[in-house]
Amino acid sequence: MIPDSAPIRQTPAWQRELARAITEPGELLAAIDLGPEWLPAARAAARLFPLRVPRGFVARMRRGDPHDPLLRQVLPLAEECLMAPGYTPDPVGDADAMRVPGVLQKYQGRVLLTATGACAVHCRYCFRRHFPYAEANPGADHWRAALDYIAADASITEVILSGGDPLTLSDRRLKEFTAALAGLKHVKRLRLHTRLPIVLPERVDDGLLAWLGGVGFGVAVVVHVNHANEIDGDVRAALARLRETGAALLNQSVLLRGVNDDSATLAGLSEALFDAGVLPYYLHLLDKVQGAAHFDVPEVSARALIAGLAARLPGYLVPRLVREVAGAPGKTLIA
Numbered sequence: 223m224i225p226d227s228a229p230i231r232q233t234p235a236w237q238r239e240l241a242r243a244i245t246e247p248g249e250l251l252a253a254i255d256l257g258p259e260w261l262p263a264a265r266a267a268a269r270l271f272p273l274r275v276p277r278g279f280v281a282r283m284r285r286g287d288p289h290d291p292l293l294r295q296v297l298p299l300a301e302e303c304l305m306a307p308g309y310t311p312d313p314v315g316d317a318d319a320m321r322v323p324g325v326l327q328k329y330q331g332r333v334l335l336t337a338t339g340a341c342a343v344h345c346r347y348c349f350r351r352h353f354p355y356a357e358a359n360p361g362a363d364h365w366r367a368a369l370d371y372i373a374a375d376a377s378i379t380e381v382i383l384s385g386g387d388p389l390t391l392s393d394r395r396l397k398e399f400t401a402a403l404a405g406l407k408h409v410k411r412l413r414l415h416t417r418l419p420i421v422l423p424e425r426v427d428d429g430l431l432a433w434l435g436g437v438g439f440g441v442a443v444v445v446h447v448n449h450a451n452e453i454d455g456d457v458r459a460a461l462a463r464l465r466e467t468g469a470a471l472l473n474q475s476v477l478l479r480g481v482n483d484d485s486a487t488l489a490g491l492s493e494a495l496f497d498a499g500v501l502p503y504y505l506h507l508l509d510k511v512q513g514a515a516h517f518d519v520p521e522v523s524a525r526a527l528i529a530g531l532a533a534r535l536p537g538y539l540v541p542r543l544v545r546e547v548a549g550a551p552g553k554t555l556i557a
């Protein structure tokens with residue numbers, strides 16, 4: 223028996239929610255009232271890249287609609303098993319850009335750490351779906367190699383925690399890293415690339431806010447939303463709390479066929495983001511990763527979509543359309 227006075231270390235609510243994510247294709251189909259005809263393909267594709275989606279995100283999907291824009295981002299489909307010419311396991315040259323395990327430097331002044339391989343959601347179009355995270359975990363040695371790399375290059379002014387999703391790490395691990403980073407005078411900004419405030423808004427809890435509020439760097443949080451339906455009241459509340467820490471909130475999306483490839487949908491997304499205190503940053507053309515060819519939107523169509531968007535929105539609500547070109551000095555601006 224545990225005496226009443228004993229300190230009990232509670233698992234945070236977000237970690238319990240993360241552990242309850244749906245990973246069985248049959249369970250996802252049942253939850254949204256889709257029939258078993260989707261099951262064999264979903265099982266086959268999930269063997270290449272497992273299904274994973276938090277229950278709160280599933281709750282925002284329309285029931286019985288196989289074309290729901292949130293469902294399409296997470297449901298494994300038969301098309302993923304097809305080989306398409308030009309689609310490769312590492313389309314953006316991450317393997318070549320890795321300096322020490324988990325540290326990618328492609329651009330001047332900023333480094334990106336693949337802080338963990340774990341994500342709360344598995345996006346079917348993810349360019350890191352084949353990434354060898356087991357060899358690329360900078361936290362494995364308590365960040366030593368990553369910190370040494372950053373310490374040795376005074377031109378690095380911004381450190382980006384990415385992944386995977388860095389907010390799947392515990393507050394303790396995040397604190398450990400930024401405490402060590404705080405000793406490096408040349409680092410001015412911390413950036414988080416995360417989908418957790420969107421797919422698992424429970425993550426934005428008192429512990430996370432205390433860490434971010436006291437981190438001692440300028441902070442930018444870049445979330446990842448592809449469709450306005452992803453933003454519900456819980457997400458808006460989580461984003462509002464993040465903003466109260468003083469962090470700048472930006473969004474990056476991926477242009478995805480069947481999810482957000484029309485101007486009205488993109489305009490609705492920009493407006494929903496603004497209402498939630500987030501400005502659109504990038505709209506990425508799909509990285510040509512093996513298994514994602516069915517999401518591709520041709521560049522000419524993408525340019526037309528952006529022109530349509532620019533015609534109906536103020537400039538600050540039009541994201542920059544970019545493509546990642548392996549070896550380029552930054553994201554390549556398309557429009």
Ligand SMILES: *Cc1c(COP(=O)(O)O)cnc(C)c1O
Pocket residue numbers: 319326327328329332333334382552553
């Ligand atoms: C995309 C990316 C960045 C960030 O680029 P910004 O244009 O500053 O948003 C930094 N490092 C790597 C390796 C990237 O892929």
Ligand code: SF4
Pocket residue numbers: 340341342343344345348349350385386387417446
């Ligand atoms: S959250 Fe980001 S890294 Fe994780 S699967 Fe989705 S796109 Fe990939």
